[in-house]
Amino acid sequence: MADKITIIGGGLCGTLMSIYLAKRGFDINLFERRPDMRKNKISAGKSINLALSTRGLRALEKVGLDKEILADAIPMYGRMIHSKISELSYQPYGKEGQAINSVSRGRLNTRLLELADEFENITLHFNTRCIDVDVEKSISTFELEDGSHKTVQSDRILGTDGAFAATRGKLQISDRFNYSQSYLHVGYKELEIPAGEAGSFLMEKNALHIWPRGAFMMIALPNPSGDFTCTLFMPFDIFDRLKTNEDVEAFFKQEYPDAVSMMPTLTHDFFKNPTSSLVTVRCFPWIKTDKIALMGDAAHAVVPFYGQGMNCSFEDVIVMDDCIEKNGLNWIKTFEEYQSLRKPNADAIADLAIQNYYEMADKVGDKHFLHKKHIEHELCDLYPDKFKSQYELTTFSTTPYKYALDQGIKNNILLERIIAEGAEEKIKDPAYMETLWGLLD
Numbered sequence: 001m002a003d004k005i006t007i008i009g010g011g012l013c014g015t016l017m018s019i020y021l022a023k024r025g026f027d028i029n030l031f032e033r034r035p036d037m038r039k040n041k042i043s044a045g046k047s048i049n050l051a052l053s054t055r056g057l058r059a060l061e062k063v064g065l066d067k068e069i070l071a072d073a074i075p076m077y078g079r080m081i082h083s084k085i086s087e088l089s090y091q092p093y094g095k096e097g098q099a100i101n102s103v104s105r106g107r108l109n110t111r112l113l114e115l116a117d118e119f120e121n122i123t124l125h126f127n128t129r130c131i132d133v134d135v136e137k138s139i140s141t142f143e144l145e146d147g148s149h150k151t152v153q154s155d156r157i158l159g160t161d162g163a164f165a166a167t168r169g170k171l172q173i174s175d176r177f178n179y180s181q182s183y184l185h186v187g188y189k190e191l192e193i194p195a196g197e198a199g200s201f202l203m204e205k206n207a208l209h210i211w212p213r214g215a216f217m218m219i220a221l222p223n224p225s226g227d228f229t230c231t232l233f234m235p236f237d238i239f240d241r242l243k244t245n246e247d248v249e250a251f252f253k254q255e256y257p258d259a260v261s262m263m264p265t266l267t268h269d270f271f272k273n274p275t276s277s278l279v280t281v282r283c284f285p286w287i288k289t290d291k292i293a294l295m296g297d298a299a300h301a302v303v304p305f306y307g308q309g310m311n312c313s314f315e316d317v318i319v320m321d322d323c324i325e326k327n328g329l330n331w332i333k334t335f336e337e338y339q340s341l342r343k344p345n346a347d348a349i350a351d352l353a354i355q356n357y358y359e360m361a362d363k364v365g366d367k368h369f370l371h372k373k374h375i376e377h378e379l380c381d382l383y384p385d386k387f388k389s390q391y392e393l394t395t396f397s398t399t400p401y402k403y404a405l406d407q408g409i410k411n412n413i414l415l416e417r418i419i420a421e422g423a424e425e426k427i428k429d430p431a432y433m434e435t436l437w438g439l440l441d
């Protein structure tokens with residue numbers, strides 16, 4: 001008989017994992033605490049739209065969803081920086097044609113659920129909130145909508161229940177389980193720039209817009225309906241200071257003068273939408289024998305500034321599937337390999353994401369940083385086989401995040417050396433660059 005697997009959390013990671021496992025013939029029960037989002041118009045939580053890039057697309061490709069999701073996505077080829085005096089400057093993300101893609105979280109989650117529902121060996125359960133897991137016996141307990149409880153026995157459990165996972169909570173109280181959560185001093189609030197006439201875009205459609213202001217920033221991602229979802233990232237104490245409509249209007253007029261004229265519902269949205277916090281969660285181990293494994297945000301919640309949380313969670317799915325392919329029904333080996341392959345990379349993307357906050361909020365307007373970025377772009381164009389930027393490695397490749405993190409540090413040393421030597425022109429000379437490539441080893 002096929003292994004019976006309980007997946008707790010029907011968000012992005014859990015639903016995709018259920019499809020991969022069903023394709024291998026396992027018997028899957030997927031439990032989600034919220035109602036079925038295919039029937040109820042509920043938000044998928046957190047951000048309305050997400051940047052989907054190479055790693056996530058690769059995971060979707062394996063279940064045949066990549067093209068369909070891309071057809072509804074808006075490619076963003078670069079950052080459009082809005083200065084305080086409403087000047088615009090554009091920084092491409094990668095080489096020509098390389099883009100990150102703005103997708104609707106709700107639509108993506110819904111499509112995954114629809115696809116999962118097509119498999120006879122997947123049973124979807126909604127309004128079932130996991131309240132306990134007995135890891136040794138592989139029994140999960142759920143609270144149903146009417147307050148009653150039900151227990152489910154299976155061969156193993158996958159915890160994909162997000163950043164505040166109940167499954168992880170259970171492991172947390174077991175011996176030698178390491179856990180840390182750290183909140184950024186910055187919170188976020190979603191706002192809106194609606195579409196113009198006949199669904200037109202009021203700003204450049206194919207860009208991720210950023211209003212960097214040092215201690216805080218706003219970003220905006222385009223939606224197919226012509227509107228932009230803006231996210232204001234700001235220290236909580238500044239949020240607290242904005243108490244009235246007048247406060248908000250004055251603040252936006254001063255900081256985001258070009259945006260405010262496109263935000264007719266600003267004050268309404270500002271006071272209606274929650275101010276949410278941003279957490280990095282690190283823990284270890286992610287597994288217990290062959291009984292339970294944590295995946296996605298349940299194992300490694302990261303702040304959203306590299307646009308990689310979902311992409312990384314989808315990559316977990318590929319790696320878990322590869323381990324099953326390699327080890328067959330030897331689940332201990334599968335779980336151990338999955339954990340040892342993913343943990344260093346999850347730590348790396350957590351660091352990269354925090355680093356990128358400071359880059360986006362502060363440095364994208366800084367002259368030295370922009371000069372360095374310019375040289376970096378030139379090197380990428382001149383020596384594509386030898387030089388890859390950290391952004392390219394993270395976003396447009398599937399090389400391990402840890403490699404991207406380490407290579408970024410080396411790239412920075414090389415770029416600073418070029419600037420210190422005043423060698424910006426000399427980089428075109430392969431003989432000069434030959435003296436520097438050793439810095440990247």
Ligand SMILES: Cc1cc2nc3c(=O)[nH]c(=O)nc-3n(C[C@H](O)[C@H](O)[C@H](O)COP(=O)(O)OP(=O)(O)OC[C@H]3O[C@@H](n4cnc5c(N)ncnc54)[C@H](O)[C@@H]3O)c2cc1C
Nearest residue numbers: 009011012013033051130161162296297307308309310311
């Ligand atoms: C503001 C913001 C912007 C982001 N932008 C990006 C981006 O641009 N690109 C990107 O790649 N990532 C982004 N992310 C990260 C991304 O949202 C997460 O990494 C991704 O959602 C992780 O998927 P998951 O399935 O592990 O968790 P989730 O999507 O959180 O899914 C967990 C699921 O488990 C369910 N659940 C929770 N508790 C229980 C329980 N006790 N019982 C049963 N079910 C339960 C939840 O209802 C949910 O459906 C962003 C995050 C935030 C906060």
